[in-house]
Amino acid sequence: MNTDKRKNRFFSIQSASFLVAAALSCAANAATPEELATASGCMNCHSAQEKKVGPAFKSIAEKYKGQADAVSTLTQTVRNGGRGNWGRIPMPPHSSLAENDIKQIVTWVMTH
Numbered sequence: 001m002n003t004d005k006r007k008n009r010f011f012s013i014q015s016a017s018f019l020v021a022a023a024l025s026c027a028a029n030a031a032t033p034e035e036l037a038t039a040s041g042c043m044n045c046h047s048a049q050e051k052k053v054g055p056a057f058k059s060i061a062e063k064y065k066g067q068a069d070a071v072s073t074l075t076q077t078v079r080n081g082g083r084g085n086w087g088r089i090p091m092p093p094h095s096s097l098a099e100n101d102i103k104q105i106v107t108w109v110m111t112h
Contacts, residue, residue: 078097
């Protein structure tokens with residue numbers, strides 16, 4: 001085997017190893033939904049059991065319980081903001097959050 005082919009094979013194996021290590025590292029460092037909610041500022045206005053500025057997660061879960069599209073609906077509300085669903089204070093949009101992070105948070109909220 002010539003030197004160029006060996007170098008290419010070495011770099012291919014090295015690149016694959018790096019990608020696997022990076023993926024495992026990301027999975028090991030993945031935040032829990034509660035950590036995501038805290039880091040995203042959700043806990044500034046919400047709590048698990050009691051109303052703060054916004055409704056308690058327990059109240060949200062009760063209101064949307066049994067609705068097949070609850071996670072989708074709430075994900076869009078978090079992304080785009082909401083107004084009038086829980087009183088006069090609107091929820092600001094959180095469009096900078098990753099869609100997957102919002103879905104994880106919303107799914108966790110629905111467990112309350």
